[in-house]
Amino acid sequence: MSTTTASLFFAILALATVAGTVALAAFLVVGRFSGDPARLDPIRVDLARAALPVAWVVALVTTLGSLYFSEVAHFVPCKLCWYQRIAMYPLALLLAIAAWRRDLGIRVYVIAQCAVGVVIAAYHSFIQAFPPDSGTSFCTVDAPCTERYVWQFGFVSLPFMALCAFVFIIMLMLVAGPRRGASASAPTGANS
Amino acid sequence: MSNRPSKPKSPSPSARVAEAKKAAGGNSRRTLWWVGGAVAIVIVGALIVAIVATGKSDTASGVVIKGGGTVVPAGQLAFGDVIVTGPPLAPQPENGGTDPAIGQTVPSVQGEQFNGAALTIPATGKPKVVMFVAHWCPHCQKEVPIVAQDLAANGLPTDVDLFAVATSTTDTRPNYPPANWLHGENWPVPTIADNNKNAAAAAYGVGGFPFFVAVDANGKVVDRTSGEITLDQFHQLVESARTGQKAATGTAG
Numbered sequence: 098m099s100t101t102t103a104s105l106f107f108a109i110l111a112l113a114t115v116a117g118t119v120a121l122a123a124f125l126v127v128g129r130f131s132g133d134p135a136r137l138d139p140i141r142v143d144l145a146r147a148a149l150p151v152a153w154v155v156a157l158v159t160t161l162g163s164l165y166f167s168e169v170a171h172f173v174p175c176k177l178c179w180y181q182r183i184a185m186y187p188l189a190l191l192l193a194i195a196a197w198r199r200d201l202g203i204r205v206y207v208i209a210q211c212a213v214g215v216v217i218a219a220y221h222s223f224i225q226a227f228p229p230d231s232g233t234s235f236c237t238v239d240a241p242c243t244e245r246y247v248w249q250f251g252f253v254s255l256p257f258m259a260l261c262a263f264v265f266i267i268m269l270m271l272v273a274g275p276r277r278g279a280s281a282s283a284p285t286g287a288n289s
Numbered sequence: 290m291s292n293r294p295s296k297p298k299s300p301s302p303s304a305r306v307a308e309a310k311k312a313a314g315g316n317s318r319r320t321l322w323w324v325g326g327a328v329a330i331v332i333v334g335a336l337i338v339a340i341v342a343t344g345k346s347d348t349a350s351g352v353v354i355k356g357g358g359t360v361v362p363a364g365q366l367a368f369g370d371v372i373v374t375g376p377p378l379a380p381q382p383e384n385g386g387t388d389p390a391i392g393q394t395v396p397s398v399q400g401e402q403f404n405g406a407a408l409t410i411p412a413t414g415k416p417k418v419v420m421f422v423a424h425w426c427p428h429c430q431k432e433v434p435i436v437a438q439d440l441a442a443n444g445l446p447t448d449v450d451l452f453a454v455a456t457s458t459t460d461t462r463p464n465y466p467p468a469n470w471l472h473g474e475n476w477p478v479p480t481i482a483d484n485n486k487n488a489a490a491a492a493y494g495v496g497g498f499p500f501f502v503a504v505d506a507n508g509k510v511v512d513r514t515s516g517e518i519t520l521d522q523f524h525q526l527v528e529s530a531r532t533g534q535k536a537a538t539g540t541a542g
Contacts, residue, residue, distance in 0.1 A: 102343040113331050113335065146320045151328060
């Protein structure tokens with residue numbers, strides 16, 4: 098598979114996570130303002146069951162994609178790339194264990210770590226989309242963070258992909274939580 | 290004996306728990322199958338789309354463009370042999386200000402094109418604009434098609450030579466090799482593949498990418514600029530080289 102194909106592949110997956118994020122956000126909003134939120138409990142329970150495995154798949158694919166671009170395509174990761182890697186790579190392992198144990202107690206840790214990743218990825222996406230312009234814009238060896246190794250659909254860069262993954266994982270963790278005011282029927286903790 | 294129907298025997302508490310767990314386990318497995326299937330479909334679908342979409346690659350070669358000029362060969366040469374004759378230009382100042390190279394005579398640069406054919410950017414002769422590009426630089430990637438399309442539509446200037454140098458080449462950065470990139474963009478400007486020491490770029494005092502140098506017929510630098518420029522600014526550079534006077538409105542630098 099060529100680098101161009103891989104770039105497009107991961108860009109499409111990133112857009113898929115955007116669609117998933119929008120759907121989950123809509124679900125949360127409907128659940129929050131619905132007159133009868135308990136009506137959504139069956140869906141909520143299903144989503145809660147699936148959240149950890151799906152989040153693990155997202156973290157794993159993101160990690161493998163990141164390794165592909167650096168080790169196979171030889172894209173040199175910049176400093177900001179490394180910070181995002183630090184936030185994402187551990188999730189591939191931790192979410193696997195949590196999914197196996199059905200330990201939803203991991204939600205708060207994952208959300209905190211992803212929040213850090215979101216901030217860095219958002220900033221990195223911004224400077225790749227709008228490179229710092231001091232009268233002119235040009236590339237130097239000293240400022241590789243603005244290099245668009247990947248630029249699909251006119252806006253999908255590598256940090257944008259990471260941003261999508263972080264946000265989607267956060268949304269999955271949010272829907273995996275109990276409904277506000279619900280009884281303890283929804284899964285909230287380690288499965289015994 | 291009583292006629293009352295016998296009460297159904299209720300299961301013990303432990304049996305109820307086991308039954309609930311069994312039911313929950315069944316639902317859980319079913320949910321995971323559905324979600325796992327959906328995730329797999331998304332991943333496989335994305336893979337198929339990516340492979341199909343990128344399978345239609347551009348394979349044009351040696352095409353003469355409408356406006357004259359020949360598309361650079363795809364070739365395999367990443368680094369050519371470069372011989373610089375004459376003193377190098379002063380480096381472009383990092384913080385703007387007066388460019389010390391204005392009025393300096395450019396050195397002659399002998400090099401090789403992507404197919405190994407010799408190409409020389411002479412010091413003197415016709416006015417010329419020399420453009421330095423790096424394959425990994427997104428600004429170069431945006432600039433090249435703009436210039437290429439303009440040249441295809443309006444033709445190469447007849448009284449000003451255009452040259453390009455593909456420099457700072459490295460296989461550790463994207464869009465490598467530069468030959469494939471420029472060929473894919475139908476780049477019609479005669480192009481030298483710089484050597485692995487970037488000798489041609491150093492000879493012209495390149496300070497950023499893309500980098501443009503307008504040179505008059507006497508070999509004197511009229512204007513230099515780095516960074517993306519508009520098509521109008523590119524035409525001004527050509528005009529500067531043609532007239533030997535820096536265009537009044539200046540360039541992006």
